[in-house]
Amino acid sequence: MDFSLSKKHLLARALFKEFAETEVKPFATEVDETEVFPRHTVEKMAKSGFLGIPIPKEYGGQGCDALTYVMCVEELSKVCATTGVIVSAHTSLCCDPILTYGTEEQKQKYLVPLAKGEKLGAFGLTEPGAGTDAQGMQTKAVLDGDNYVLNGSKIFITNGKEADIYIIFAVTDIVTDKRGRAKKEISAFIVEKGTPGFDFGTKEKKMGIRGSSTYELIFTDCRVPKENLLGVKGKGFGMAMHTLDGGRIGIASQALGIAEGALDRTVEYVKERKQFGRAIGAFQNTQFQLANLATNVQAAQLMVYKAAQAKSTQKRYTVEAAMAKLFAAEVAMDVTTKCVQLHGGYGYTREYEVERMMRDAKITEIYEGTSEVQRMVISGDLLS
Amino acid sequence: MKIIVCIKQVPDTKGGVKFKPDGTLDRGAMLSIMNPDDKAGLEAALTLKDKYGAEVTVLSMGLPKAEDVLREALAMGADKAILVTDRVLGGADTWATSTTIAGAIRNLDYDLIITGRQAIDGDTAQVGPQISEHLNIPVISYAQKIEVEGDYVIVERQFDDRYHVLKAKMPCLITALSELNKPRYMTPGGIFDAYDAEITQWGRADLKDVDDSNLGLSGSPTKIAKASDKVRKGAGEKVVLDAEESVKYIMDKLNEKHII
Numbered sequence: 001m002d003f004s005l006s007k008k009h010l011l012a013r014a015l016f017k018e019f020a021e022t023e024v025k026p027f028a029t030e031v032d033e034t035e036v037f038p039r040h041t042v043e044k045m046a047k048s049g050f051l052g053i054p055i056p057k058e059y060g061g062q063g064c065d066a067l068t069y070v071m072c073v074e075e076l077s078k079v080c081a082t083t084g085v086i087v088s089a090h091t092s093l094c095c096d097p098i099l100t101y102g103t104e105e106q107k108q109k110y111l112v113p114l115a116k117g118e119k120l121g122a123f124g125l126t127e128p129g130a131g132t133d134a135q136g137m138q139t140k141a142v143l144d145g146d147n148y149v150l151n152g153s154k155i156f157i158t159n160g161k162e163a164d165i166y167i168i169f170a171v172t173d174i175v176t177d178k179r180g181r182a183k184k185e186i187s188a189f190i191v192e193k194g195t196p197g198f199d200f201g202t203k204e205k206k207m208g209i210r211g212s213s214t215y216e217l218i219f220t221d222c223r224v225p226k227e228n229l230l231g232v233k234g235k236g237f238g239m240a241m242h243t244l245d246g247g248r249i250g251i252a253s254q255a256l257g258i259a260e261g262a263l264d265r266t267v268e269y270v271k272e273r274k275q276f277g278r279a280i281g282a283f284q285n286t287q288f289q290l291a292n293l294a295t296n297v298q299a300a301q302l303m304v305y306k307a308a309q310a311k312s313t314q315k316r317y318t319v320e321a322a323m324a325k326l327f328a329a330e331v332a333m334d335v336t337t338k339c340v341q342l343h344g345g346y347g348y349t350r351e352y353e354v355e356r357m358m359r360d361a362k363i364t365e366i367y368e369g370t371s372e373v374q375r376m377v378i379s380g381d382l383l384s
Numbered sequence: 385m386k387i388i389v390c391i392k393q394v395p396d397t398k399g400g401v402k403f404k405p406d407g408t409l410d411r412g413a414m415l416s417i418m419n420p421d422d423k424a425g426l427e428a429a430l431t432l433k434d435k436y437g438a439e440v441t442v443l444s445m446g447l448p449k450a451e452d453v454l455r456e457a458l459a460m461g462a463d464k465a466i467l468v469t470d471r472v473l474g475g476a477d478t479w480a481t482s483t484t485i486a487g488a489i490r491n492l493d494y495d496l497i498i499t500g501r502q503a504i505d506g507d508t509a510q511v512g513p514q515i516s517e518h519l520n521i522p523v524i525s526y527a528q529k530i531e532v533e534g535d536y537v538i539v540e541r542q543f544d545d546r547y548h549v550l551k552a553k554m555p556c557l558i559t560a561l562s563e564l565n566k567p568r569y570m571t572p573g574g575i576f577d578a579y580d581a582e583i584t585q586w587g588r589a590d591l592k593d594v595d596d597s598n599l600g601l602s603g604s605p606t607k608i609a610k611a612s613d614k615v616r617k618g619a620g621e622k623v624v625l626d627a628e629e630s631v632k633y634i635m636d637k638l639n640e641k642h643i644i
Contacts, residue, residue, distance in 0.1 A: 008579040011456065015570050049571035062573030072572070 003302075012068050016075035019048060020083075028080035031211035032356050037162050038211055041083055046117020050087060055095055059107050060115035066246075066311040070253040070304060077257025078264070081360035082211035084257055088250030089158040090114070094121025097167055097188065097243045101231035110165050110190055122163035123247075124154035124217050125240050132373050134169075134237055135184055139219065141170035146226055148172075148189060150219040153201065156367070160215025161200045166191045167243075168217070169236050186236035190228040197222030208359035245318050247368045248325040249311055252304045255325070255332035255364035259297050262332075262339040262357040266290070269343055269352075286342060293335045300328040319381045326374035329364035336361040385438040385532070387429045388492060390485060390499040390515070391422040391457055393450040397504065407608035408475050408601075409505060418453040421500025425560035427567040428530050429498050430461045436532055439463050441492065445473065445484055451583055458578035459570035470587035475601030478506070482514030483598040487591030489519060496537065497557040501526055512559035522556040528564055 005013070023044050031038050045051055053069040055061025062068075069091060077084030098111045113119040130136035139152025150170055157166075173185035191198060201216030231239050267290065270281035280286050307324035310317035336358035340347035347354050365371045395401060395414040402410040418426075429440045442457040444450045445468040454465035468488045476484060489497065497519075499512035509525070516523035528547060529540035539558060541548045570578075588599070597603055625633055638644045 006579075007452075007455075008575050011452075011459065011570070011575050011579075012572050015459075015572065015575065019569055048569045049573055053572050057573060062571060062576070064572045064576050068572055068576075 009067060009071065012064070013071050013075065015048075016050075016072045019045075019050075020075045020079045024076060024083050025079035028082075029350075029353070029356070031080060031082050033210075033350070035205075035210045037213045038080075038083060038086075039162070042086060042117075042120065042162075045083075045087065049117070051090055051117035051120075052095065052115030053091065055091075055099060055111065055115040059099065060112040061095075062115075066249065066308040067305060070249060070308040073250055073253040074257040074260070074301075074304070077254040078261035080211075081254055081258050081357070082209045084254040085158055085209055085212050085251075086120075088247065088254055089123060090121045090163075092247040092250040093123030093158075093243060094163070094165060094167055096246050097123075097230060097239060098190065100242070101188070101239055102190075103227075105227070106190060106230065114165060119164040120159055120162055122157055122159040122166045123243070124157050124166055124168045126154060126156050127152065128155055132370065134186065134240065137169065137171050137184060137186060139168070139170040141172050141187060141189060141224070143172075143226065144223075147223040148226055148229065150189070150191070150197070150222040150224055152219055154217040155201075156204065157215055157217050158212055158367075160203070160213045160217065162213045164193050166193070166217070167230065168219075169240055170219075172233055172236075175234075185234040186240070187233045188230040188236040188239050189224050190230055191222070191224055195222055195224065206363075208356070208361070208363055241318075244368055245321045246311060248321040248374070249304065249307045249317075251364055251368045252300075252307060252321070252324040252328040255328040255361065256297070256300050256304050258357050258361050258364065259293075259300060259328070259332040259335040262336045262354050262361075263290070263293055263297055265353055265357075266293075266339040266342050273344075273346075280342070289338055289342065293338060296331045297335060300324075300331040303327050319378055322369070322374040322377040325364075325369065326371050326378070329361075329371060332361040332364050333358075385432070385436060385495045386493050387432060387438050387440050387496045387498060388489060388494045389422070389426045389429045389440060389442050389457070389462070390497065390512070391426060391442050391444050391453055392419045392500070392503050392505075393417070393444065393446050393453040394419045394503050394505045403611050406475070406601075407611040409611075412447060412449065416449070416452070418456055419500050419503045419505075420562045421502060421504075421560055423500075423567045424562045424564045425498040425500050425558075426457055426460060426462065427565045428527070428558075428560050429496075430568065431565065432496075432530065432532060433461070441466065441494075443468065443485065443488060445469070445476075445481060445488070454583055455575075455578040455581075456570060458581055459574035460568055461574065464584070465581070466584045466586060468586045468591075472588050472596075472600050475604065476599065477604035477606035478508050478510040478514060479605055480599050480601075480603045482511045482518060483594050483603070484591060485511070486515050486518030487594035488586055489515070490592035491586075491590065495554040497521075497555070499557065499559050501559045501561050509559070512557060516557040519555075519557070522552045523559070524550050524552055524556065525559040527558045527560050530558060530560075530564070 049062045052061035053064050057063040073084045073088050095114050114121050141148040141150050168189045168191045171184045172187040175185050177183045197220045199218045201218050204214040270286050273280045303324040307320040310320040339354045340358050346352050393416045396417045402413045404410045440462045441464040442462045443466045502509035513523045524539045526542045527539045528542040531538045538551050
């Protein structure tokens with residue numbers, strides 16, 4: 001068992017770190033304060049190939065492995081969690097399902113521009129009445145001639161109004177299961193921005209990741225060509241769950257990055273901040289707390305990297321992804337909260353970045369499956 | 385067009401400086417980076433490649449670990465990489481280094497050679513112009529802008545308060561300033577390809593038309609008498625005065641020290 005990174009992974013990490021420090025960090029506070037989507041940063045990331053890291057070269061991507069992608073989201077999130085989630089949602093939730101389930105035509109038409117960063121992707125599963133419970137889904141898609149007609153709405157969609165290509169889930173049929181119960185059959189569609197009948201509703205005002213564009217999507221008699229059906233009709237739920245397995249690794253990396261970023265800043269702070277005539281880092285309480293936080297951060301990193309390796313080498317990685325996300329998200333919340341505490345009153349002000357990081361950390365325990373859902377997934381596997 | 389870019393792995397000054405007993409740098413014991421001026425030279429070559437089409441070869445002389453900066457250059461978009469490394473070439477000053485690099489370049493076809501103005505370790509700015517002398521080609525140093533027109537390069541050469549526009553027939557050598565451009569980032573896929581790529585390794589036997597007496601530490605006319613880390617300056621003197629008094633205070637001090 002080898003825990004050391006290869007030279008190419010080390011160089012990739014150095015690249016992501018340099019980019020994050022130079023191109024992302026200087027704008028992180030402004031992005032949070034103004035809630036403006038960092039379009040300029042996204043364009044720079046596209047130019048450097050960050051929007052297609054794990055996508056094969058024949059489809060416009062970089063041809064790297066999941067670990068490289070994870071390190072990118074991690075390094076970006078160390079300085080700006082908004083930027084981290086933009087890459088994660090685009091790559092894991094939009095590029096990945098097209099790569100996995102798309103036809104060759106769909107890959108050429110949609111995946112190539114997505115992986116090159118010419119287009120931005122999003123994923124629409126959640127609805128007002130259907131978050132964790134997919135059977136509550138109300139959005140319908142009815143086949144009419146050569147088109148599916150979509151009606152309904154989606155909420156909390158990351159990259160909402162900024163994306164160009166959306167993976168949208170809708171009910172295409174009601175079937176009866178073996179026990180005679182009615183069950184909604186769900187299918188996935190690739191929907192382009194600008195399709196008549198596809199509009200945007202409210203922009204969410206959020207606690208954290210405030211520069212990420214989170215919108216309601218509204219479909220009113222929106223006609224989507226039937227060739228935009230992604231994968232097999234009626235298999236959408238399984239596709240969504242498999243896609244979320246990958247997405248959770250992305251969010252786990254984001255959580256890891258937030259925790260690392262907060263810890264880095266706190267280590268710097270406790271060396272400078274003086275109380276009772278000495279740096280607060282000289283007090284044993286500070287030292288022991290930092291030791292605990294660093295230990296948990298390293299454990300989270302090992303789990304996240306293990307999940308990434310599993311994605312590259314295994315067909316199924318549901319449990320690894322759920323455990324990595326559960327642990328990294330809870331570590332991020334714990335680490336950022338304690339880092340704010342170690343900053344004292346200053347940590348509660350927007351002058352110090354740990355304040356933003358604590359707000360950003362919370363969402364990692366909620367989206368792409370709450371921590372409770374991750375526990376359901378893990379225990380479900382144990383007891384199956 | 386064929387462009388050769390000479391790059392050097394230099395100590396990352398953030399990581400501290402270490403010396404060998406003979407006074408030369410202990411490069412193996414230090415963190416290292418691609419020399420910033422050389423990186424600007426590489427970016428200039430890659431920009432010419434994007435604009436006019438070119439094959440860009442990066443060449444470095446150094447320890448085997450200098451391979452790292454060559455891979456970085458490949459990940460930025462260079463096409464080929466050559467590492468000149470041999471124990472007998474170690475401890476070279478600018479004369480022995482330029483002799484070595486010219487000996488390597490004599491094996492290659494080229495229209496343009498680009499080097500950085502100077503390396504942040506030696507800070508001599510001599511190697512580039514010396515290579516051009518060995519190869520008997522024109523040199524334009526301190527380039528702040530490079531254009532190609534047919535068989536000619538048109539270069540803005542920087543001075544403190546102005547620039548000269550010079551035109552030279554290729555083949556020629558240009559030394560680049562870090563102000564020339566903002567080097568592009570590597571791409572993740574470029575990094576993966578760079579680690580799959582083969583780096584050509586040359587030793588003493590591969591150098592063309594060079595004499596052993598001009599190589600390595602023994603072939604270096606420069607002898608280092610003593611090397612030391614930066615000596616910390618004192619805290620200085622702080623005074624709080626109004627503007628007029630400040631001017632008088634400074635003028636008196638300068639007079640006292642016979643500076644003016």
